[in-house]
Amino acid sequence: MHYIDLRSDTVTRPSPAMREAMAKAEVGDDVWGDDPTVNLLQERVAKMFRKEAALFVPSGTMANIVSILAHTQRGDEVIVEKESHTFNYECAGAATLAGVQFYLVIGTNGILTPDQVRSATRPVEDVHVPKTKLLCLENTHNRGGGKIYPIELLAQIYDYTKSHSIKSHLDGARLFNACVATGYEPWQYAQYFDSLMFCFSKGLGAPVGSIVIGSKDFIHQAHGYRKMLGGGMRQVGILAAAALYALENNIERLQEDHQHAQLIAQGVSQIKKFQIDLENVETNIVIFDVAKSGLNAYQVVELLGKKGVLMVPFGEFLVRAVTHLDVNQEQIQLAVKIMREIFA
Ligand SMILES: Cc1ncc(COP(=O)(O)O)c(C=O)c1O
Secondary structure (H helix, E strand, O other): OOOEEOOOOOOOOOHHHHHHHHHOOOOOHHHHHHHHHHHHHHHHHHHHOOHHHHEEEEEEHHHHHHHHHHHOOOEEEEEEEEEOHHOOOOOOOOHHHHHEEEEEEOEEEEEEHHHHHHOOOOOOOOOOOOEEEEEEEEEOOOOOEEEOOOHHHHHHHHHHHHOOOOOEEEOOHHHHHHHHOOOOOHHHHHHOOOOEEEEEEOOOOOOOOOEEEEEEHHHHHHHHHHHHHOOOOOOOOOOHHHHHHHHHHOOOHHHHHHHHHHHHHHHHHHOOOOOOOOHHHHOOEEEOOHHHHOOOOHHHHHHHOOOOOEOOOOOOOOOEEOOOOOHHHHHHHHHHHHHHHHHO
């Protein structure tokens, strides 16, 4: 069967042109700082985000953990949103590797307000409580349904954290989805964070790789932690070439993925057994509730899978579909038609 794979935007395969760029990449030993393609990527990204330096890493998970390690000491506290990727899907790395404690705050579709950040901050004068050292936010927010952080909120939150000596880090795995949807440049988001990361291996279509961005000092420390975690890679220009290709060719087209997500969301809204908040679909992620169908998310996903449409359960009654560059409009329309046939 030819599947329409909407499980994640990580399922994309490198295109022939991307593979050609990879094959032609100039390489060197990056652990010695010798790989010209990696160096070019890091310099280009730092410039694009108007920060001093950047560091190519194997995954989004490693990008987040080296950032947390670089910003904190054991026993510090980190404010994170309860549905964040860092809290839910990174194997408690912050607890086990950095020895920090998360202070969880429940956001609205993953979005925190400045007041929530303020009330999650520990009083500095109290010796009994941990030190609030870092705030981690996520934009777009995966479990929030691809929600975009309103930039005004980020500005207010940053004003607050800066004046309270709290560092701020952005999990921007899908930051370019936010940029394309809002028209903001990456640096406009980056100005409100001490560090951030984004992934090449999601909507941008590269097979591997993420990048951490920040000050020279911060990147120097993150670099050491990358090595400690076994993330020093050698002739990795082959992968950096895919990342450079993605930056040059696959950003603007994210708009198509957003249009496709709208088509899915519209289709879902017409199925009475499903519920969706259409206003919440802002980028390439669609989350809908299947409780009224009398089935749970696992059963719905199984039925869809048998007809060739792949999605993932995202809670007992929540299903997630993600659009990406390997699914075209015709396939999206077919997926909607199949959903209607099964559930209408
Ligand atoms: C928001 C977010 N952050 C981080 C990651 C981790 O990326 P990776 O799978 O490359 O470790 C993901 C992966 O889906 C993600 O959605």
